[in-house]
Amino acid sequence: MTKSGFVNKNVERMCKEKYDFIGTFHNGFAIVELDNKCGFIDTTGKEITEIKYDDAFGFSNDFAPVKLNSKWGFINTFGKIIVEFKYDMVYSFINGFALVCINKKWGFINALDNEITEIKYDNVYYFKDGFAIVELNGKLGFIDTTGNEITPIKYNSAYDFVNGFAMVCINNKWGFIDTTGNEITPIKYDNAYDFVNGFAKVELNGKYIYINTKGEEVDYKQIRYFLID
Numbered sequence: 001m002t003k004s005g006f007v008n009k010n011v012e013r014m015c016k017e018k019y020d021f022i023g024t025f026h027n028g029f030a031i032v033e034l035d036n037k038c039g040f041i042d043t044t045g046k047e048i049t050e051i052k053y054d055d056a057f058g059f060s061n062d063f064a065p066v067k068l069n070s071k072w073g074f075i076n077t078f079g080k081i082i083v084e085f086k087y088d089m090v091y092s093f094i095n096g097f098a099l100v101c102i103n104k105k106w107g108f109i110n111a112l113d114n115e116i117t118e119i120k121y122d123n124v125y126y127f128k129d130g131f132a133i134v135e136l137n138g139k140l141g142f143i144d145t146t147g148n149e150i151t152p153i154k155y156n157s158a159y160d161f162v163n164g165f166a167m168v169c170i171n172n173k174w175g176f177i178d179t180t181g182n183e184i185t186p187i188k189y190d191n192a193y194d195f196v197n198g199f200a201k202v203e204l205n206g207k208y209i210y211i212n213t214k215g216e217e218v219d220y221k222q223i224r225y226f227l228i229d
Contacts, residue, residue, distance in 0.1 A: 019032045019033060019034050020033045020034050021033040022041075023058070025043060026058040026059060027058065027059040027060070027062075028059070028077070029041065029042055029043075029058070029059050029064070029077065031056050031057075032047075034051045035051075037051050037052050037053060037054070038053050038054075038055065038056050039051040039053060039056070040056070040059075040064065040075075040079065048077070048078065049066075049075060053066045053068055054067045054068055054069070054070075055067035057092060058092075059077065060092035060093055060094060061092070061094060061095075061096065061111075062077050062093075063075065063076055063082065063092070063093045063111065064092075065091070065098075066085075067085075068085050069085065071085040071087060071088070072087045072088070072090040073086065073087065073090075074090070074093070074098065082113060083098075084113070086102070087100045087101060087102055088101050088102055088103065088104075089101040094126050094127075095126070095128075096111055096127075096145075097109065097110055097116070097127055097145070099124055099126070100115075100119065101119070102119045103119075105120050105121060105122070106119065106121045106122070106123060106124040106134075107121060107124065108124065108127075108132070108143075108147065116145070116147035117134075117143060117147040120136070121135055121136050122135045122136055122137065122138075127145060128160040128161065129160070129161050130144060130145055130179075131143065131144055131145075131160070131161050131166070131179065134153065135153075136153045137153070139153045139154050139155060139156070140153065140154075140155040140157065140168075141153035141154065141155060141158075142158070142166065150179070150180065150181035151168075151177060151181040155168045155169055155170055156171065156172075157169035159194075161179065162195065163194065163195045163196070164213070165178055165179075165184070165194075165195050165200070167193075167194070168183075168187065169187070170187045172190075173187050173188050174187065174188075174189045174190070174191060174192040175187035175189060176192065176195075176200065176211075176215065178213075184214060184215035185202075185215035186215075188204065189202040189203060189204050190203045190204055190205070190206075191203040198212060198213055199212055199218065
């Protein structure tokens with residue numbers, strides 16, 4: 001079997017041709033495989049880990065998911081284990097948090113290996129602007145970066161916060177919440193669009209209406225210069 005190595009721009013050999021596979025360098029590191037085990041090398045060819053893991057994904061936010069004995073954990077860029085091997089599945093750190101799974105339930109950890117939520121949700125989504133959508137028993141809600149549920153888990157559909165407000169849906173009717181989880185409008189509209197410059201377009205009974213950040217309906221003629229359509 002042909003082994004793989006790699007060379008730098010000066011065609012200088014940077015590691016011996018000993019690996020079965022060398023992945024693409026990403027954030028300064030590449031996954032290498034040897035005898036059905038994997039590890040990481042840096043751009044000098046140095047192994048920052050033993051070649052002992054059953055599986056691995058690339059580095060993101062200075063951490064990489066690695067699998068050993070059917071469980072997942074994380075290492076840092078020095079190859080040190082920073083999250084022990086206890087999860088059935090994980091996704092990479094983004095914006096300081098990683099998605100983790102035990103017994104088909106999901107939650108979040110931070111870079112200190114602290115679980116900021118119970119591992120209890122059926123699905124979770126990455127944080128955006130300090131909030132994440134979580135799913136439980138077919139319903140959606142929001143948590144903040146401390147793991148606090150800012151809304152009940154009650155919505156049929158929801159979108160990430162944009163300009164301080166998120167669109168939420170119950171029984172095919174739409175409305176908005178603010179970053180405290182407060183519903184600034186009744187959940188009554190047939191459709192809704194993100195806030196732009198302090199106003200959002202909503203649809204009710206085939207008619208388009210504009211609302212302000214207090215949820216009040218306003219006259220389009222008075223605000224048209226603030227809108228970007």
